[in-house]
Amino acid sequence: ETGVTQSPTHLIKTRGQQVTLRCSSQSGHNTVSWYQQALGQGPQFIFQYYREEENGRGNFPPRFSGLQFPNYSSELNVNALELDDSALYLCASSLRIFSGASGTQETQYFGPGTRLLVL
Amino acid sequence: GNSVTQMEGPVTLSEEAFLTINCTYTATGYPSLFWYVQYPGEGLQLLLKATKADDKGSNKGFEATYRKETTSFHLEKGSVQVSDSAVYFCALSNSNSGYALNFGKGTSLLVTP
Numbered sequence: 001e002t003g004v005t006q007s008p009t010h011l012i013k014t015r016g017q018q019v020t021l022r023c024s025s026q027s028g029h030n031t032v033s034w035y036q037q038a039l040g041q042g043p044q045f046i047f048q049y050y051r052e053e054e055n056g057r058g059n060f061p062p063r064f065s066g067l068q069f070p071n072y073s074s075e076l077n078v079n080a081l082e083l084d085d086s087a088l089y090l091c092a093s094s095l096r097i098f099s100g101a102s103g104t105q106e107t108q109y110f111g112p113g114t115r116l117l118v119l
Numbered sequence: 120g121n122s123v124t125q126m127e128g129p130v131t132l133s134e135e136a137f138l139t140i141n142c143t144y145t146a147t148g149y150p151s152l153f154w155y156v157q158y159p160g161e162g163l164q165l166l167l168k169a170t171k172a173d174d175k176g177s178n179k180g181f182e183a184t185y186r187k188e189t190t191s192f193h194l195e196k197g198s199v200q201v202s203d204s205a206v207y208f209c210a211l212s213n214s215n216s217g218y219a220l221n222f223g224k225g226t227s228l229l230v231t232p
Contacts (some may be wrong), residue, residue: 002164006162019124019152031218033219033220035220040225041224041225042123042210042223042224042225043163043208043220043222044222045216045219046218048217048218048219055217056218056219057217058217064220065177088162090162090163092163092220094218096218104201106218107151107153107165107210108165108210108220109165110155110162110163110164110165111162112161112162113161113162
């Protein structure tokens with residue numbers, strides 16, 4: 001049990017629709033990352049939020065967008081859904097700290113995911 | 120850029136057999152290395168990690184040693200159980216990726232009684 005929760009657990013949408021997925025971070029964590037996992041594949045990084053600002057983005061189009069709130073929870077929004085967006089969407093939270101000479105260290109803890117099916 | 124290569128699965132073993140899942144990586148600098156496990160229908164669980172060369176991560180009987188000279192982080196377990204059946208993902212992160220995780224494609228393990 002990581003303390004990271006996601007909602008909803010499952011979702012069915014049709015092409016062209018919009019969807020919002022939600023994530024609550026583990027208590028004390030300040031960073032949220034989102035990943036897309038297609039069936040039979042490893043997770044692919046979508047983007048990351050640190051202190052409410054986007055702090056890195058993978059190779060995903062702008063119709064994938066997000067937010068992080070003051071309590072460090074987060075949303076992932078996907079517009080104009082396509083069939084290929086069908087996947088498991090994973091949220092991970094972490095604590096970004098700066099440890100001097102050894103730099104930044106963090107470990108990401110994942111939620112159970114939201115399974116999205118686009119018809 | 121960063122990349123992770125895992126051995127192809129599926130791997131099928133009998134209970135109490137020895138497990139090795141190979142993982143090699145490409146990255147600049149000194150990445151942190153991770154193994155995550157995914158049980159059917161679930162999210163990812165952190166299994167173990169290592170943050171510098173020669174570190175050994177261990178958890179629940181699983182071990183992996185960070186080998187910088189061979190850029191490897193192979194997962195091992197001396198005696199697998201049926202409950203270990205899952206998909207195992209090797210991953211890395213470093214400052215070049217903004218600490219985003221780069222995952223391998225995963226290795227499916229099936230342990231039979």
